[in-house]
Amino acid sequence: MNWHEHSLKSLSQALLKKEVSSVELSQYFLNRMVQYQGMNAYLDVDHDLTLSQAKLADQRIAKGQAGPLTGIPVAHKDVFVTKFWKSTAASKMLSHYVSPFDATVVANLGVDGAGMVCLGKTNMDEFAMGSSNENSAFGPVLNPWGRSFVPGGSSGGSAAAVAAGLAPIATGTDTGGSIRQPAAFCGITGLKPTYGTVSRFGMIAYASSLDQAGPMGKSAEDCGLLLNAIAGHDPKDSTSLERDKENYLQHIGGNWLEGAAKPLQGLRIGVPKEFFTQGLQEEVRQALESALDTYQRLGATCVSVSLPQTSLSIPVYYVLAPAEASSNLSRYDGVRYGYRATEYKDLAQMYQRSRSEGFGAEVKRRILIGTYVLSQGYYDAYYLQAQKIRRIIAQDFQKAFLDCDVLIGPVAPNTAWKIGEKSNDPLEMYLEDIFTLSINLAGLPAMSIPCGQSTENLPIGLQMIGNYFAEARMLQIADHFQRETDFHLQAPTLDTVEVVK
Amino acid sequence: MKQQWEVVIGLETHTQLRTKSKIFSGASIAFGAEPNVQACAVDLALPGTLPVLNQEAVLHAIRFGLAIGAHIAPVSVFARKNYFYPDLPKGYQISQMDLPIVIGGGLDIEVDGIKKHIQLTRAHLEEDAGKSLHLNYEGLHGEKSSGIDLNRAGTPLLEIVTEPVMRSAAEAVAYAKKLHALVMWIGICDGNMQEGSFRCDANVSVRPIGQEAFGTRCEIKNLNSFKFLEEAILFEVRRQIELIEDGGKVKQETRLYDSEKQETRSMRSKEDAQDYRYFPDPDLLPVRITEPMIAEIRSLLPVLPEQLRHEWQTSYGLNDYDARQLVQSKDIADYFTAFLKLIPAEWAKPAANLMTGEFASALNREAQDASAAPVRPEHLAELLKFIQDGTISNKMAKDIVTTLWERGAQSTLPILGVVQALIEEQGLRQISDVGAISILIDQVLQDNLKSVEEFRNGKEKAFNALVGQIMKASKGKANPAQVNQILKDKLTS
Numbered sequence: 005m006n007w008h009e010h011s012l013k014s015l016s017q018a019l020l021k022k023e024v025s026s027v028e029l030s031q032y033f034l035n036r037m038v039q040y041q042g043m044n045a046y047l048d049v050d051h052d053l054t055l056s057q058a059k060l061a062d063q064r065i066a067k068g069q070a071g072p073l074t075g076i077p078v079a080h081k082d083v084f085v086t087k088f089w090k091s092t093a094a095s096k097m098l099s100h101y102v103s104p105f106d107a108t109v110v111a112n113l114g115v116d117g118a119g120m121v122c123l124g125k126t127n128m129d130e131f132a133m134g135s136s137n138e139n140s141a142f143g144p145v146l147n148p149w150g151r152s153f154v155p156g157g158s159s160g161g162s163a164a165a166v167a168a169g170l171a172p173i174a175t176g177t178d179t180g181g182s183i184r185q186p187a188a189f190c191g192i193t194g195l196k197p198t199y200g201t202v203s204r205f206g207m208i209a210y211a212s213s214l215d216q217a218g219p220m221g222k223s224a225e226d227c228g229l230l231l232n233a234i235a236g237h238d239p240k241d242s243t244s245l246e247r248d249k250e251n252y253l254q255h256i257g258g259n260w261l262e263g264a265a266k267p268l269q270g271l272r273i274g275v276p277k278e279f280f281t282q283g284l285q286e287e288v289r290q291a292l293e294s295a296l297d298t299y300q301r302l303g304a305t306c307v308s309v310s311l312p313q314t315s316l317s318i319p320v321y322y323v324l325a326p327a328e329a330s331s332n333l334s335r336y337d338g339v340r341y342g343y344r345a346t347e348y349k350d351l352a353q354m355y356q357r358s359r360s361e362g363f364g365a366e367v368k369r370r371i372l373i374g375t376y377v378l379s380q381g382y383y384d385a386y387y388l389q390a391q392k393i394r395r396i397i398a399q400d401f402q403k404a405f406l407d408c409d410v411l412i413g414p415v416a417p418n419t420a421w422k423i424g425e426k427s428n429d430p431l432e433m434y435l436e437d438i439f440t441l442s443i444n445l446a447g448l449p450a451m452s453i454p455c456g457q458s459t460e461n462l463p464i465g466l467q468m469i470g471n472y473f474a475e476a477r478m479l480q481i482a483d484h485f486q487r488e489t490d491f492h493l494q495a496p497t498l499d500t501v502e503v504v505k
Numbered sequence: 506m507k508q509q510w511e512v513v514i515g516l517e518t519h520t521q522l523r524t525k526s527k528i529f530s531g532a533s534i535a536f537g538a539e540p541n542v543q544a545c546a547v548d549l550a551l552p553g554t555l556p557v558l559n560q561e562a563v564l565h566a567i568r569f570g571l572a573i574g575a576h577i578a579p580v581s582v583f584a585r586k587n588y589f590y591p592d593l594p595k596g597y598q599i600s601q602m603d604l605p606i607v608i609g610g611g612l613d614i615e616v617d618g619i620k621k622h623i624q625l626t627r628a629h630l631e632e633d634a635g636k637s638l639h640l641n642y643e644g645l646h647g648e649k650s651s652g653i654d655l656n657r658a659g660t661p662l663l664e665i666v667t668e669p670v671m672r673s674a675a676e677a678v679a680y681a682k683k684l685h686a687l688v689m690w691i692g693i694c695d696g697n698m699q700e701g702s703f704r705c706d707a708n709v710s711v712r713p714i715g716q717e718a719f720g721t722r723c724e725i726k727n728l729n730s731f732k733f734l735e736e737a738i739l740f741e742v743r744r745q746i747e748l749i750e751d752g753g754k755v756k757q758e759t760r761l762y763d764s765e766k767q768e769t770r771s772m773r774s775k776e777d778a779q780d781y782r783y784f785p786d787p788d789l790l791p792v793r794i795t796e797p798m799i800a801e802i803r804s805l806l807p808v809l810p811e812q813l814r815h816e817w818q819t820s821y822g823l824n825d826y827d828a829r830q831l832v833q834s835k836d837i838a839d840y841f842t843a844f845l846k847l848i849p850a851e852w853a854k855p856a857a858n859l860m861t862g863e864f865a866s867a868l869n870r871e872a873q874d875a876s877a878a879p880v881r882p883e884h885l886a887e888l889l890k891f892i893q894d895g896t897i898s899n900k901m902a903k904d905i906v907t908t909l910w911e912r913g914a915q916s917t918l919p920i921l922g923v924v925q926a927l928i929e930e931q932g933l934r935q936i937s938d939v940g941a942i943s944i945l946i947d948q949v950l951q952d953n954l955k956s957v958e959e960f961r962n963g964k965e966k967a968f969n970a971l972v973g974q975i976m977k978a979s980k981g982k983a984n985p986a987q988v989n990q991i992l993k994d995k996l997t998s
Contacts, residue, residue, distance in 0.1 A: 085553040098552065105546060107553055206553040213787035241555050242789050328787055331585050334596020335550040339653070346646060355589055378587070378782035387784060 107206020181440025188465020291456025330374025575610025879913025
């Protein structure tokens with residue numbers, strides 16, 4: 005059986021019908037993970053641990069206590085702390101760190117929650133800082149669609165794992181596009197929920213006011229299923245929202261307007277003109293236009309809208325995110341846990357060397373930027389100014405939503421680039437985030453769904469942006485597209501991926 | 506003529522709030538535990554941990570603000586104060602900067618009979634850091650190291666800041682004492698200065714009398730007793746004046762007080778001052794306080810010592826001294842309030858005497874709170890009744906309090922009838938029978954003819970000697986007032 009091609013629903017049915025046990029299913033994925041470990045998608049894997057969780061899931065299924073996700077394997081981005089697997093955030097700083105507790109997301113999905121089975125921890129850009137996964141202290145992840153290409157970042161390991169069938173689904177986090185962009189580069193579906201929907205407790209913080217966890221899977225429906233299990237108020241995270249539990253699959257398969265002739269009749273799609281300007285790769289533009297045609301065939305109408313401050317989202321993000329990061333990463337000082345330099349002559353040198361040796365170049369770059377913009381005399385000009393523009397950016401979206409229900413545009417200006425191609429020019433790399441950053445600044449939900457393939461056989465992603473709490477509707481809209489198209493069903497030919505010696 | 510100097514002092518006081526758990530985590534804040542056993546994942550700043558505000562700390566801050574007549578900010582914001590230090594696990598302290606929870610307000614002090622209003626600038630919530638232990642520890646690689654105890658990390662503090670309005674060490678001490686009594690009175694701080702629950706930083710400068718501009722100030726850190734506060738300010742003022750008079754200049758700096766040498770020493774100068782890179786903490790929501798919340802807390806606020814003292818002086822006729830004694834702590838005041846409820850209002854004065862006399866000294870002797878004293882207000886009320894009706898003398902009352910205290914410490918005393926039983930048991934009834942006293946006096950006069958003679962010759966002291974003899978003969982039971990009266994009658998007739 006090709007279990008890696010199955011949807012979560014189909015896996016769940018197979019488990020309930022005893023066509024396969026959770027132990028067998030987990031072993032199946034563990035085997036694939038070994039087979040394709042050259043892709044470097046996973047950082048920490050422990051077969052015994054995984055199988056012991058699978059056994060518990062099988063017992064639960066046998067007792068008739070299974071939920072819709074019980075027994076299904078899941079991979080966790082290494083930014084979530086876990087009790088049994090190492091939690092490194094792909095940094096030398098935490099290369100041996102094991103947490104005494106599970107992140108809320110991990111706990112919600114785990115043995116005492118939904119009953120999913122953890123396959124291991126996926127590779128990422130160090131501390132979630134990066135758009136290519138090249139910033140991992142443990143080597144880059146290779147894109148399953150072409151081993152010389154980046155998988156995107158920072159959740160590159162999760163995206164590659166799902167695309168290559170090394171996990172049925174994975175968790176990711178998105179601070180400026182870190183779920184959506186790797187999902188686009190690897191041809192999978194990813195959802196960044198409204199800020200505050202999923203608890204940040206146990207997520208190793210990068211930029212607290214922007215970080216948000218979400219699902220990365222093969223389809224909108226799979227993502228909705230996972231979101232149902234991870235969303236919800238958490239008293240341990242003061243910024244998590246107190247809302248009634250929502251079924252994010254409630255609209256799946258239904259019409260936008262009840263009783264309408266076409267499934268998406270009445271849906272108004274806003275097309276931000278700033279997302280379709282120069283710099284957008286031609287193949288990406290064509291794939292997007294064709295996707296909009298599909299949506300129109302499904303009954304939706306398209307309106308042109310404007311998000312005038314889009315270009316400012318790059319400087320605003322690269323002030324605010326590093327500012328918060330510079331403070332969030334101060335705890336990695338070599339005192340209580342994590343990496344400590346071996347030679348130093350006093351306290352100051354212990355700090356300097358531990359942090360210089362423990363952090364990678366991009367992390368240090370952002371800590372320096374953040375420290376600078378918060379410094380006396382610069383705070384008003386950078387940090388405060390950026391906060392003001394952040395509010396304007398959020399207002400721009402609200403104006404746009406007066407004329408439409410969702411926005412659709414590209415996830416990124418280009419398809420995946422070659423490993424090493426942009427790593428010497430951080431600024432060029434930052435510019436690749438132009439279409440995703442503003443969503444985090446506004447705290448809005450957004451998705452990435454596959455909508456095409458380039459001539460180089462690389463996936464192209466469509467970004468859908470909704471208003472606050474529109475996740476259930478967005479999943480409905482994405483699902484209709486996936487009923488109409490098969491981009492999300494395309495799988496890479498994996499013999500192109502180098503298998504480790 | 507020698508230059509006259511004016512001293513300018515402002516105080517910043519860190520009061521540790523009496524909550525069950527830390528300000529941003531569920532760990533206990535009890536003092537004296539083994540190092541690091543009261544530090545949870547949040548206090549250790551483990552990856553992925555987040556702060557959650559302890560609402561009790563907010564209520565305490567509001568309580569304080571209302572007690573000093575301050576403005577309670579409807580929205581206040583936590584900010585991060587960033588700096589590296591081994592006992593600061595996150596690499597930043599969560600504090601409040603631009604938008605503190607309590608703004609303004611003030612306290613009245615009195616020094617040498619002169620009253621003065623001390624204006625407060627603000628009071629803000631923040632977390633305490635851990636402690637560095639500089640003993641001989643060994644590091645990861647065998648090097649000499651210090652130890653870190655994070656039990657204190659995250660303990661809730663209210664930092665209370667005054668305007669630079671105090672003009673002497675005495676005023677600063679009077680303010681600190683007043684504040685100390687208040688925070689204990691309203692129950693937000695245990696006031697234990699030795700354990701660091703209440704510590705002051707003093708900003709001290711001097712300027713020529715008449716000059717408007719402030720002189721350059723020095724901040725003396727961590728003064729944890731009123732004595733040190735006074736000594737440190739006196740030393741610092743002397744140091745600054747001498748420095749200026751010798752042609753030097755005061756440098757803005759942070760100084761530490763060495764209580765053994767009784768001097769302040771430079772800790773770091775302004776040039777070394779860190780840039781704390783304050784910014785709003787994105788992990789915490791702004792603290793929103795509504796009018797109904799404030800009204801509720803106000804309704805639960807105890808009557809403040811000043812009001813109580815005023816009420817007792819005007820409605821119960823207590824003198825200033827007694828009233829002050831009785832509002833020195835909430836504990837004593839609560840006890841006296843309960844006592845007052847059990848007796849007629851006109852007995853308030855003798856009741857106060859009873860409280861401030863033997864009862865207060867027993868409390869001091871046993872270092873006990875009135876609320877935990879074995880002698881309850883009901884016992885004092887019964888005792889007072891026997892004093893007022895002349896059954897026993899004040900001297901006997903003292904002995905009874907002592908006996909009750911001893912017995913009560915052994916096993917709890919019944920509420921009713923204990924005093925009467927004790928009077929019966931020890932035969933302590935005062936002799937107020939004129940006939941009996943008269944016989945007693947006659948006997949003593951016969952035995953002390955010499956004293957009688959002396960008195961008649963104008964030696965007043967002899968009278969007291971005779972009274973003493975009479976009291977002795979009665980084994981202390983004779984009513985002293987009657988003894989005085991009858992003796993006088995007999996000697997002058």
